[in-house]
Amino acid sequence: MTDEPRIALERVSRWYGNVVAVNDISFALRPGVTGLLGPNGAGKTTLLHMLAGLLRPSSGTVRIAGEIAWRNPSIYRSIGLVPEREAVHSFLTGREFARLAAQLQRLPDPDGAAARAIATVELEGAADRPIGTYSKGMRQRAKIAAALVHEPSILLLDEPFNGMDPRQRIHMMALLREMSAAGRTILFSSHILEEVERLADGVLVIVAGRLAAAGDFREIRRLMTDRPHTFVVRSSDDRRLAAAFLAEPAVFGAELHDGRLAVQVAEFGGFTRAVARVARDTGVTLFEVAPTDDSLESVFAYLVSRR
Amino acid sequence: MNTFVVLASVTLRALLGRRRSILMLILAAMPIVLGLLVRVNERELRGETLGATLDGFVVRVVLPLIALVFGTAALGAELDDGTAVHILTKPIERWRIILAKVAVAGTLTAALVVPSTILAGVFMGGGEAASLATTFAFALATFLGSYVYAAIFLVLSVATSRGLIIGLAYSLIWEGILAGLLPGSQVFSVREYIGGIAAALAPAGVPESLIGSSGLLYAAIALLLAITIGSVRLATYEVRGTD
Numbered sequence: 281m282t283d284e285p286r287i288a289l290e291r292v293s294r295w296y297g298n299v300v301a302v303n304d305i306s307f308a309l310r311p312g313v314t315g316l317l318g319p320n321g322a323g324k325t326t327l328l329h330m331l332a333g334l335l336r337p338s339s340g341t342v343r344i345a346g347e348i349a350w351r352n353p354s355i356y357r358s359i360g361l362v363p364e365r366e367a368v369h370s371f372l373t374g375r376e377f378a379r380l381a382a383q384l385q386r387l388p389d390p391d392g393a394a395a396r397a398i399a400t401v402e403l404e405g406a407a408d409r410p411i412g413t414y415s416k417g418m419r420q421r422a423k424i425a426a427a428l429v430h431e432p433s434i435l436l437l438d439e440p441f442n443g444m445d446p447r448q449r450i451h452m453m454a455l456l457r458e459m460s461a462a463g464r465t466i467l468f469s470s471h472i473l474e475e476v477e478r479l480a481d482g483v484l485v486i487v488a489g490r491l492a493a494a495g496d497f498r499e500i501r502r503l504m505t506d507r508p509h510t511f512v513v514r515s516s517d518d519r520r521l522a523a524a525f526l527a528e529p530a531v532f533g534a535e536l537h538d539g540r541l542a543v544q545v546a547e548f549g550g551f552t553r554a555v556a557r558v559a560r561d562t563g564v565t566l567f568e569v570a571p572t573d574d575s576l577e578s579v580f581a582y583l584v585s586r587r
Numbered sequence: 588m589n590t591f592v593v594l595a596s597v598t599l600r601a602l603l604g605r606r607r608s609i610l611m612l613i614l615a616a617m618p619i620v621l622g623l624l625v626r627v628n629e630r631e632l633r634g635e636t637l638g639a640t641l642d643g644f645v646v647r648v649v650l651p652l653i654a655l656v657f658g659t660a661a662l663g664a665e666l667d668d669g670t671a672v673h674i675l676t677k678p679i680e681r682w683r684i685i686l687a688k689v690a691v692a693g694t695l696t697a698a699l700v701v702p703s704t705i706l707a708g709v710f711m712g713g714g715e716a717a718s719l720a721t722t723f724a725f726a727l728a729t730f731l732g733s734y735v736y737a738a739i740f741l742v743l744s745v746a747t748s749r750g751l752i753i754g755l756a757y758s759l760i761w762e763g764i765l766a767g768l769l770p771g772s773q774v775f776s777v778r779e780y781i782g783g784i785a786a787a788l789a790p791a792g793v794p795e796s797l798i799g800s801s802g803l804l805y806a807a808i809a810l811l812l813a814i815t816i817g818s819v820r821l822a823t824y825e826v827r828g829t830d
Contacts, residue, residue, distance in 0.1 A: 333676075334826045335825050335826060336823070351822055353679060355678075356678045357678045363669065363672055366670065366672040366673070368673065369597065369600075369601055371601070372597070372600075377673075383590070384590055385677060426673065
């Protein structure tokens with residue numbers, strides 16, 4: 281096997297009129313599971329569509345297994361795409377849908393390949409029912425079966441766990457891990473941190489079209505946790521507590537506003553370890569300690585600001 | 588099974604939705620009903636009157652409308668709702684997709700319009716040899732015209748998400764009004780190609796057109812051009828509605 285990355289983006293941008301959907305993104309992926317993490321509207325689907333040759337990059341190049349992705353149907357021999365929004369012909373059964381994919385891939389035994397893919401996603405029980413009667417999770421599994429039918433070396437999945445129940449989710453994660461161990465390159469998008477944490481070896485964080493962070497998940501997780509936070513504190517004596525907090529190395533600011541104490545914290549872990557000790561040492565009773573900006577969006581915004 | 592047959596069969600199943608099929612059957616039945624009314628009133632249309640009636644009703648109204656519905660639904664509707672992505676992400680040359688879709692949309696159109704033409708012509712014109720010649724000339728011309736119209740409307744639906752409206756405007760405004768006012772524009776009118784083909788087959792029963800006996804050549808060129816443009820356009824097709 282050559283050391284060439286299976287997926288390689290070089291300074292890729294995509295804009296629609298004046299709106300920049302993807303902004304100067306470069307990365308390379310080798311076998312393994314990578315999570316494409318970002319809030320809704322961040323540009324994840326645009327990026328996946330460019331990887332799948334369904335959108336032309338406005339600038340830069342996208343290569344799949346060394347080949348340019350745009351206007352190159354031959355890349356689909358090595359790609360399996362599971363789109364999020366795109367509909368499926370509701371009159372086809374799950375088995376027919378997988379067989380259609382196998383036939384269009386010109387596989388020698390389309391029926392056998394479809395049966396294997398259906399079994400892989402555990403859809404045998406509903407395989408001969410029209411997709412129009414499926415739940416969202418079943419439809420998702422039918423799409424995954426169709427994407428796996430030719431055993432592609434690269435799998436691109438857009439929000440693959442949407443609509444799946446917890447059991448199906450666990451099974452699908454195990455399946456993707458198995459495929460990764462077998463040497464496949466898997467890129468899946470998600471706006472849910474926990475999904476990426478449970479499955480991905482590496483992570484690409486995309487915010488407002490920009491690559492905010494890339495690399496090992498644990499490192500990104502640490503960056504996310506250790507970013508500056510603001511905590512709102514209510515206590516029996518806010519003024520005294522504020523003075524005590526300012527002596528702590530994890531705290532860099534405190535202000536009293538509308539009868540509440542807002543504490544600016546440089547290190548999340550350091551502050552959470554110190555807060556109870558400081559309250560005890562100063563003899564102040566704590567009523568409430570709450571972070572004010574723990575949404576995923578604010579985490580992403582921080583990651584963008586530090587680049 | 589080769590990819591053409593696979594693509595054609597899934598397209599056929601998609602196009603034969605119950606409501607669409609019923610509407611198209613009703614549309615195709617209208618010339619037959621007209622023919623029956625003529626027959627019930629014990630009248631017969633002969634010579635150019637029969638030709639003008641078939642041209643005015645089948646060629647100008649029924650054929651373009653049915654071809655418009657099937658042509659734009661065969662691929663344009665799939666591009667709009669995203670089902671086409673499952674076909675586009677397969678290692679298939681784009682011209683094969685266009686060819687299969689045009690074949691199905693054209694065949695479905697012809698399957699409705701040609702029997703409609705024959706039955707309407709026989710009811711209106713009777714069994715006389717000259718009338719039958721006119722009827723079958725129109726039947727063959729509409730058969731070929733079904734594929735040309737379907738191909739053009741299919742390409743419009745690939746090129747723009749407003750294929751249905753543009754196709755309707757082409758048929759009503761360009762072919763219906765401009766081709767009458769500006770004879771030169773008949774060169775770009777499928778209706779005139781069909782008239783030319785019918786006139787070449789049954790000169791006595793079909794009104795003359797500017798295209799004349801070159802209708803078949805024009806139709807062939809239009810079909811080839813449409814398939815080529817459609818293939819090129821599909822090769823650079825970009826999905827919409829991404830975040």
